[in-house]
Amino acid sequence: MSAPKVAVVTGASSGIGRALALACAREGMAVVAADIEAEALAQTQALVEAAGAACMMQRCDVSNAADVELLAEASWGRWGGVDWLFNNAGVAVLGTAWDATDDDWRWVLGVNLMGVVHGVRSFLPRMQARGMPAHIVNTSSAAGLATIAGSAVYCASKHAVIAFSECLAKDLEQAGSPIGVSVLCPSLVATHIDQSQRNRPAALPEVGPTAAAYGERVRAGMAASAITAEDVARVAVDAIHARRFYVIPHAHTGASVRDRTQKIMGDFHHIHQESLQ
Numbered sequence: 001m002s003a004p005k006v007a008v009v010t011g012a013s014s015g016i017g018r019a020l021a022l023a024c025a026r027e028g029m030a031v032v033a034a035d036i037e038a039e040a041l042a043q044t045q046a047l048v049e050a051a052g053a054a055c056m057m058q059r060c061d062v063s064n065a066a067d068v069e070l071l072a073e074a075s076w077g078r079w080g081g082v083d084w085l086f087n088n089a090g091v092a093v094l095g096t097a098w099d100a101t102d103d104d105w106r107w108v109l110g111v112n113l114m115g116v117v118h119g120v121r122s123f124l125p126r127m128q129a130r131g132m133p134a135h136i137v138n139t140s141s142a143a144g145l146a147t148i149a150g151s152a153v154y155c156a157s158k159h160a161v162i163a164f165s166e167c168l169a170k171d172l173e174q175a176g177s178p179i180g181v182s183v184l185c186p187s188l189v190a191t192h193i194d195q196s197q198r199n200r201p202a203a204l205p206e207v208g209p210t211a212a213a214y215g216e217r218v219r220a221g222m223a224a225s226a227i228t229a230e231d232v233a234r235v236a237v238d239a240i241h242a243r244r245f246y247v248i249p250h251a252h253t254g255a256s257v258r259d260r261t262q263k264i265m266g267d268f269h270h271i272h273q274e275s276l277q
């Protein structure tokens, strides 16, 4: 029997990450499930195994480069290679742009942006050395394609993931690499992202004063979403097979992207057709 293809998923203890791990199991892949929450991670492992796939779990803080390097080492040690990497772990803080704290910025950029960067830095060179086709999916958000009030820290982190992923895709294309990249941009989905504080490091305790006021809006949006984490995972897997870069599961995200682009182009035309004439 040939060795199974292997998928690594960070943030696999909950929500979209757990759904991605299960979607990969259904693809017949072996799964490496990584997360900072060890107890819930064991539940993901049990679910993946119940779906008939081999599953290795590893506790990993993606904001810590050494942890992610150990994850790559362990994945190669167990299976000799990785075919799909989902840099999915993420956290959210809310609040007005001006009162987010240093701790808010350090925590969210550390997990959402540097977690993705660490994943690419540890896994991509090994994928390239193996010389086989592989695919990396970075989880951004609709908040990485557009912007909303009360979300400056989260939006900045997710816009950075899009920019990083676009540059990565261009670098790989220029290098003639067989490795593909996608960026996953869901809008609100019912998960435990509204309870992100559960994973906040004790060393970064200071929360901005307006954070709680915006929480209700997010919870209402998640409850109203017709799209589930399982839908998001299915769309992501389809995108890998089709080698699509932008993975946008919610139809209404199209209008937000259009509105933002129109605003940019409207101001651009104003300057170049009126002000500079």
Ligand SMILES: NC(=O)c1ccc[n+]([C@@H]2O[C@H](COP(=O)([O-])OP(=O)(O)OC[C@H]3O[C@@H](n4cnc5c(N)ncnc54)[C@H](O)[C@@H]3O)[C@@H](O)[C@H]2O)c1
Pocket: 010, 011, 012, 013, 014, 015, 016, 017, 034, 035, 036, 037, 060, 061, 062, 063, 088, 089, 090, 091, 111, 139, 140, 141, 142, 185, 186, 187, 188, 189, 190, 191, 192, 193, 194, 195, 196, 199, 222
């Ligand atoms: N739920 C949504 O509405 C939504 C929308 C757009 C994007 N996203 C993104 O989807 C991804 C998954 O989030 P979710 O909605 O499933 O939330 P979730 O809270 O249910 O799952 C996130 C997982 O990431 C893990 N995690 C947190 N910090 C970590 C760290 N430092 N190292 C390793 N793991 C860590 C958590 O333990 C958790 O298991 C995130 O990147 C999030 O920003 C979510």
